[in-house]
Amino acid sequence: MYRVPSHLQRRNKERTKLNLIPILDSVFIFIFFLLVSSNFINLKEVSSVVPILSDSAPEKNEEPLALTLVIGKETIKLTTGLNSKSVGEFKIDEISELQKALSEIKANHETEKTIIFEPSENVDYEKIITLMDAVKQDSSKNELFGNIIFGNVME
Amino acid sequence: MLRRRLIRHRGVRKKIKSFDLDITSLLDILVILLVFLLKNYSASNVTLNIPENISLPRSDSQEVNTESVVVQVSSERIWVDDKEVLNSNTAKSKIYDDGGRRIISLYNELVEKKNSFKLLEKATGGGQEFSGNVSLVVDKKIEYSYLKKLMYTCASAGFKEYKFVVLGLEE
Numbered sequence: 001m002y003r004v005p006s007h008l009q010r011r012n013k014e015r016t017k018l019n020l021i022p023i024l025d026s027v028f029i030f031i032f033f034l035l036v037s038s039n040f041i042n043l044k045e046v047s048s049v050v051p052i053l054s055d056s057a058p059e060k061n062e063e064p065l066a067l068t069l070v071i072g073k074e075t076i077k078l079t080t081g082l083n084s085k086s087v088g089e090f091k092i093d094e095i096s097e098l099q100k101a102l103s104e105i106k107a108n109h110e111t112e113k114t115i116i117f118e119p120s121e122n123v124d125y126e127k128i129i130t131l132m133d134a135v136k137q138d139s140s141k142n143e144l145f146g147n148i149i150f151g152n153v154m155e
Numbered sequence: 156m157l158r159r160r161l162i163r164h165r166g167v168r169k170k171i172k173s174f175d176l177d178i179t180s181l182l183d184i185l186v187i188l189l190v191f192l193l194k195n196y197s198a199s200n201v202t203l204n205i206p207e208n209i210s211l212p213r214s215d216s217q218e219v220n221t222e223s224v225v226v227q228v229s230s231e232r233i234w235v236d237d238k239e240v241l242n243s244n245t246a247k248s249k250i251y252d253d254g255g256r257r258i259i260s261l262y263n264e265l266v267e268k269k270n271s272f273k274l275l276e277k278a279t280g281g282g283q284e285f286s287g288n289v290s291l292v293v294d295k296k297i298e299y300s301y302l303k304k305l306m307y308t309c310a311s312a313g314f315k316e317y318k319f320v321v322l323g324l325e326e
Contacts, residue, residue: 020179024178024181031185031189040195042322043220043320044218044220044322045221045290046214047218047316047317048316048319049316050306050310121298122300123299125293125302126212129213129214129295
């Protein structure tokens with residue numbers, strides 16, 4: 001009787017299954033670690049500094065821009081210069097118009113980053129934060145005036 | 156009729172088949188949960204407690220919170236690093252001084268904090284310098300008149316850089 005040579009015999013190979021238990025253990029440990037360190041409330045911050053008074057003369061001979069935002073309950077007034085020359089007046093909700101005016105000023109003063117806020121006593125904190133966001137960058141994410149100082153804090 | 160085992164099958168024991176639990180679907184669920192938690196993972200080690208009667212304003216700021224003294228302010232109470240310093244409902248002594256611009260209890264607590272930082276800085280030699288940062292967790296309905304007093308008090312105590320804590324917008 002003809003017998004097939006052993007090197008040509010098809011041996012029944014046992015299928016080896018991948019053991020998922022160690023992978024499952026490591027995934028459980030990961031999940032536990034991430035649960036403990038995850039942050040479900042997204043907290044951020046908006047910074048501002050106290051105005052510092054200086055007796056020294058300004059370095060350049062040019063007049064400082066002194067861009068100021070006077071914030072009322074219903075209106076916002078934009079002024080420049082030491083004599084508070086009015087540049088525009090907007091309603092409190094006209095954020096896009098304010099950003100447009102600020103973009104025009106930024107185009108003429110590229111290195112200037114400071115803006116002074118002078119809110120009235122009855123303005124809500126929420127509104128002040130909205131305006132702080134509005135003056136930092138415009139709708140196209142172009143940088144405007146990121147250094148915000150509250151000009152009337154020490155009064 | 157009785158079933159008889161055939162002579163050729165006698166002595167042969169039947170193999171008991173083991174029960175295999177298929178955990179592939181369980182692993183799928185855990186991997187999805189892992190991806191979700193990885194997305195919410197925060198590398199910042201700053202933890203801020205927001206008292207329940209404070210609603211934070213929303214902002215599109217992307218600045219990450221930094222380590223600093225935390226002042227939490229609601230319409231009636233003030234806390235410094237979770238320690239209540241003022242409750243305007245139960246306060247018996249004078250609340251303001253310096254022409255009504257400075258909050259006395261807040262000022263005292265902040266000066267104490269600053270002194271302890273300076274002491275620590277001196278004791279550790281080349282340790283971390285006092286930064287002068289203060290994180291303000293303020294309710295969104297507070298008016299600027301009160302916020303101005305808070306900022307003036309912090310500035311008087313030597314904390315010259317304000318970090319207004321806000322709720323970031325969903326990415």
